[in-house]
Amino acid sequence: MTTALDRIHLPAAARTVRRLRLRPDGAFAPLGPRAVRLTAPVGALDLPDLAPGAREAVAALAAGEHTEEELAALVAARDGDTGLLRWQLARRRLGTAGMLEHSVHLALDGPDGATGTEEPLARLRPVGRGAAEPGPTPDPTGQVKLSRFATAAVEDGALLVRSPGSPLAVQLTTRAAGLLAALAGWTSPAALAQLPGALPLDAVRQTLRLFAAAGLLAYGAPGAEPEAEEQRFAQWTAADLAFHSRTRRPTSVAGYGGTYRFGDRFAPEPASPAPFAGEKVALPVPDLDELTRTDRPFTEVLEQRRSVRDHDEQAPITLEQLGGLLYRSARRRQTFTGGDGQELADRPYPSGGAVHELELYPLVTSCAGLEPGLWHYATDRHELELVSAPSPATAQLVKSARESCLMQTDPQVVLLVTARFGRVMWKYETVAYPLVLKHVGALYQTLYLVGTAMDLAVCGLGGGDAADFAAASGLDYFTEGTVGELVIGSRPPTLRQDVGVPRREARR
Incomplete structure (x- = not known):
């Protein structure tokens, strides 16, 4: 039934037509007199024994849209009525393999029954x-x-x-x-x-x-x-x-994993971003051999790990401590070229495909030996680069971190974790952003354990504002943005018990 408005907009003889065709991202290739191969991003389907009419029907689907009746008539004309059953089996295989598109059209026939447009x-x-x-x-x-x-x-x-x-x-x-x-x-x-x-x-x-x-x-x-x-x-x-x-x-998408879908359009990004033009501060390099002998046992560190939301205002974190945390957690050990031509890296925490797209930006409010401001950690040179002096934009980032962490004073350092998205998305499809988040989790745990071993206060945050970071850093939101945040500082002698998981202090 149609309404009066329907009759105004549609001819009286409007009817519905159902059509189907081979999916446009598929391809039709003859393999012989009776065989064809259909390929699509989801795979290939071989039809090895088609009658002449059925083969023409498949070719017709690759060339354009047709109704089921038109295809049946084509098959019957070449293969006879006995060929229709075999065609229906082949047609069903096409649908089951996901090789077909179905469409609905409105046929606008003229008042005299003449065929019009669809x-x-x-x-x-x-x-x-x-x-x-x-x-x-x-x-x-x-x-x-x-x-x-x-x-x-x-x-x-x-x-x-x-x-x-x-x-x-x-x-x-x-x-x-x-x-x-x-x-x-x-x-x-x-x-x-x-x-x-x-x-x-x-x-x-x-x-x-x-x-x-x-x-x-x-x-x-x-x-x-x-x-x-x-x-x-x-x-x-x-x-x-x-x-x-x-x-x-994975069945809900055509491409999943390392498909290199942008490999023929863009060059892979280098392992290091372009350096910032601001002041450079070389960081002390910790003695790993000495730490190997003196660090607390791993199980003790693991058991003592906790989120610490208090900082010692009388003795803030030092440049040497911040540098030691960054060196042990995130420095670049080496670079090498992968088989795909992408420059890859090795760092203390794992990264899928060794792409290591994460960057760290210490936002400093109180650090002995380092001026306040937004800094970038150059993982290849183990030095800090000044990105921005304190500003209303950096103040907003500090405020958000303090409120998220339920701190009573400003955190000494907000460690902002960003991702250079192109490093991952150049290679990976569908799983690229989830992979970034997995890397963030691996980095969080590494920072937690190293910070605990160094007797620092570490607390990972559950969220942040990438737009605020873009405003503070001047970086393009779509090219590189924050995907994690932690607050870092010196650990006070006594911790509050009104936030976090209540438990007794671990034995020293």
Whole structure:
């Protein structure tokens, strides 16, 4: 049923057409008179024994969009009715392998029945590894709504709607994009077709069929919504679940791991960033041989490790102590060139692929032997470079760290951890940012253990503002930004017990 507004905007003979084609990022290659190979980012599929008509049908799918009826007629004309069953088996293999795209079009035929134009509405696109087959057409009166985990984004000039963990996405045109807003609350296909300017009922149902295949719909009723009421769903935000699913479910993406997707567009970044123009301060180098003999045993250090939020204001951390912490935790031991041509590094903490994209910026408020300001630790030269003198921007970073750490006074040093994103993203796809966060965790623990061995106060923070760091440093937010923060200082003789984990002081 259509409304009066529908009749204004659509010809009376508007009908829905379903088409399919080989995914555009796939390729068709003949292997012989009866064999073809289809390739895509998700892999390859060989069809070794196709009848002539079936082979033409596969070639037709590689060349453009066709209806199931058009393909069946092509096969029957060459292979006869007996060839249709074999074609259906081959066609099913294409869908199961994720090689096909399904689309819904609105055919605008003329009043006299003459064939007119087709307006595309929606397309079911494989974006990962998995079957790309729509399910049954939804009931006209069934209650549905858009999943609260669905996300829409522009990719390659198209609006794609995705659900976390699904290898499929739905591409919408302007004509069908209004369904997203209409599906914000519980509704039905029949109700959607009654909205002003809406699509005909069959077009709505066929589009929602693609939505269902991509996992974009929630089912239930008002007051009975599993996504909102069951803890296993309710505890997730859309952003968190999308991040988790995308990075921990490789089948939901086409590229995963070291794919070098930017290898042919950009050169790899060097292991060291460009030096800052400010004052340079050489740091003392600790005697590792002496430390090997005198350091406390590892188990003792591990057991004594804790977050210390108090600093000794009477005896602030010294330049030698800060330098020793940085040297033992993050200095560069060596560089070498990987097989991919990227300059790699070796530091005391682990880094995936040895890319070591993390940089450290001590923001100093009180350090004996070092002027206050924002400094950069040059890991290759073991020296500090002045990035910025104290300013309102650096003061905001100190204030945020103090409040986050529940400190009563300003921390002596806020150790800002940044990532030079291009070092990782040049090689890794999908897992690049999660890999950065894993590296931050490894660095945190290294700083904690070394700081404990040196009897320093160390406390890692759970969050920070990368925009504030960009303002203080002048660095581009998208090129290098903060991904972690710690407060560092001298350890006072007596610690407060009103913050952190209450426990007795470890034995010395």
